[in-house]
Amino acid sequence: MKRALLYMVLCLLTVCSCRPSAKHFSAMVDVPVVPVLAFRPTNKIAQLDLVNHGTMPYTVKSMRVMLKGTHNLSDISKVSVYQKDRELGFIVPETGKSRYTVTVDLNLPVNTDSLSLDIHMTLKDTIDLSNRIQLEKVTINTSEGIVTTALRSPAVLRVGIALRQKMQDGVHTSRIPGLTTTTKGTLIALYDARWKSERDLQGDIDICINRSTDGGKTWSPMQKVLDMGNWGGLPERYNGVSDGCILVDENTGDLYVTGLWMHGVLDPENGKWTKNLNETSTDWNHQWRNYGSQPGYDVKQSSQFLITKSVDDGLTWSDPVNITSQVKPETWWLMAPAPGHGITLEDGTLVFPAEGRTETGLQISTIIISKDGGTKWQPGNPAYTNTNECMAAQLSDGSIMLNMRERSNRGRLEGNGRAVAVSKDLGNTWTEHTTSRKALVEPACMASLHKHTYFNQNGDKQEILFFFNPDSKTTRNNFTLKCSLDDGQTWPEELWTLVDQNNGNGYSCITSVDNDTIGILYEGSGADIVFLTIEIEEILKKL
Numbered sequence: 154m155k156r157a158l159l160y161m162v163l164c165l166l167t168v169c170s171c172r173p174s175a176k177h178f179s180a181m182v183d184v185p186v187v188p189v190l191a192f193r194p195t196n197k198i199a200q201l202d203l204v205n206h207g208t209m210p211y212t213v214k215s216m217r218v219m220l221k222g223t224h225n226l227s228d229i230s231k232v233s234v235y236q237k238d239r240e241l242g243f244i245v246p247e248t249g250k251s252r253y254t255v256t257v258d259l260n261l262p263v264n265t266d267s268l269s270l271d272i273h274m275t276l277k278d279t280i281d282l283s284n285r286i287q288l289e290k291v292t293i294n295t296s297e298g299i300v301t302t303a304l305r306s307p308a309v310l311r312v313g314i315a316l317r318q319k320m321q322d323g324v325h326t327s328r329i330p331g332l333t334t335t336t337k338g339t340l341i342a343l344y345d346a347r348w349k350s351e352r353d354l355q356g357d358i359d360i361c362i363n364r365s366t367d368g369g370k371t372w373s374p375m376q377k378v379l380d381m382g383n384w385g386g387l388p389e390r391y392n393g394v395s396d397g398c399i400l401v402d403e404n405t406g407d408l409y410v411t412g413l414w415m416h417g418v419l420d421p422e423n424g425k426w427t428k429n430l431n432e433t434s435t436d437w438n439h440q441w442r443n444y445g446s447q448p449g450y451d452v453k454q455s456s457q458f459l460i461t462k463s464v465d466d467g468l469t470w471s472d473p474v475n476i477t478s479q480v481k482p483e484t485w486w487l488m489a490p491a492p493g494h495g496i497t498l499e500d501g502t503l504v505f506p507a508e509g510r511t512e513t514g515l516q517i518s519t520i521i522i523s524k525d526g527g528t529k530w531q532p533g534n535p536a537y538t539n540t541n542e543c544m545a546a547q548l549s550d551g552s553i554m555l556n557m558r559e560r561s562n563r564g565r566l567e568g569n570g571r572a573v574a575v576s577k578d579l580g581n582t583w584t585e586h587t588t589s590r591k592a593l594v595e596p597a598c599m600a601s602l603h604k605h606t607y608f609n610q611n612g613d614k615q616e617i618l619f620f621f622n623p624d625s626k627t628t629r630n631n632f633t634l635k636c637s638l639d640d641g642q643t644w645p646e647e648l649w650t651l652v653d654q655n656n657g658n659g660y661s662c663i664t665s666v667d668n669d670t671i672g673i674l675y676e677g678s679g680a681d682i683v684f685l686t687i688e689i690e691e692i693l694k695k696l
Contacts, residue, residue, distance in 0.1 A: 177207030184308035190315040210264035222287030313685030326351035332662040332674040336406040358393035400495030411490035426453035446487040486510035518543040533580020542599040563597035603663035629659035
């Protein structure tokens with residue numbers, strides 16, 4: 154009875170056509186929407202489930218995979234077939250014309266009625282980021298005959314770069330991405346290098362970068378930007394710097410990176426600085442937890458707001474400057490950078506997104522600004538409460554939009570939505586936007602906002618707002634790029650682009666690679682931090 158029911162379900166779900174000699178087989182291919190990444194040993198791109206309702210045992214002789222529609226086969230180093238974690242066979246694709254079908258020899262004996270096989274792909278290290286992988290058809294050659302499975306709608310997968318992976322460069326976990334494009338066109342990817350564990354501050358954490366001068370195809374080695382070492386005689390695990398944000402001064406080309414530094418640990422019970430810490434100490438606290446950061450400016454009272462500067466396109470960086478007393482009201486518990494990137498306003502004002510805790514410990518979102526080219530900084534007022542991580546964009550009327558993580562959205566199914574506020578006076582006062590708490594859902598997670606100025610082939614100018622986050626109310630998955638053509642008043646669903654349906658940590662940042670291309674750096678399902686690109690016309694042609 155169970156076998157009969159399973160057969161009926163598979164027949165309804167699959168669109169396979171079985172030759173008469175294999176009519177007792179049914180098959181289904183599932184292709185998840187995930188990017189295929191360079192620098193990963195292998196990428197699972199599909200799962201094939203095969204059910205035999207006839208003679209057993211039998212043998213799966215080979216699998217033929219049709220990749221017709223794939224833009225560039227030369228990016229693929231091999232196609233493999235796995236059973237769970239075991240590679241059964243692989244083939245290196247030929248790149249000549251009409252060579253879009255690859256056959257993997259298997260000779261796999263099967264003595265069960267159900268078989269699940271995974272199709273994997275490995276890319277070369279240097280790839281064309283505009284390439285797409287299209288899986289069109291899968292054919293199974295068995296000892297009982299041929300089973301051909303055609304996909305209901307051929308899946309087209311993006312390619313990308315696994316920029317940061319577990320234990321790369323000896324770093325346990327890389328997190329909290331920031332991304333920007335310098336005035337020279339260099340991409341700079343920013344992130345936490347969490348050396349010993351994936352845990353947030355306090356810990357052995359530095360802020361690091363990679364640079365790309367070819368649009369993200371290749372990247373320079375990891376480079377430390379903010380590292381407090383053994384400052385004050387404490388080990389590095391008690392001098393962590395985290396939550397970086399990067400900004401390009403569009404007028405001078407100077408670069409700025411901010412980060413939050415914790416020196417030692419404040420007692421979670423009373424907020425007092427813990428004495429006699431050493432390499433074997435287990436004391437831990439976090440700036441957002443209980444008494445993790447307190448009023449005052451001293452390093453033994455409050456977490457510190459650091460900034461560093463580069464005047465040579467990110468090749469070298471200055472010693473960090475502590476601007477805590479400039480940007481944090483003394484009675485507040487905390488002022489911290491909000492991850493991602495900052496912006497330069499049309500009048501030259503530099504704007505970093507920021508987050509903090511007021512004199513009562515209440516979490517807020519705001520900005521800090523500099524009107525003198527980064528010498529002095531001053532804070533705005535809170536844009537919203539019970540929020541924290543945020544990103545800013547300048548709208549067409551010159552005002553600043555702040556898009557914020559709303560902490561009460563965690564687990565909320567009704568009334569879920571990002572908090573959004575607008576300021577016309579550099580953060581002194583804020584007005585809640587009409588889309589606030591309504592338009593952009595979240596699982597309570599950092600998200601990225603970016604304005605792109607686009608010129609089409611006719612030279613017409615168009616201002617586009619891009620937003621990227623896990624498009625879910627409950628889980629950090631379904632990573633989706635959304636687009637607004639009217640200053641964030643609407644986010645038409647036909648302009649949404651799903652890039653990764655599986656789970657990841659979810660933080661992200663967007664930049665304009667060039668006039669025609671958006672770059673996204675995000676914590677995805679395939680690596681700690683993934684980089685990929687999307688063409689503007691790919692989105693606009695959906696209209």
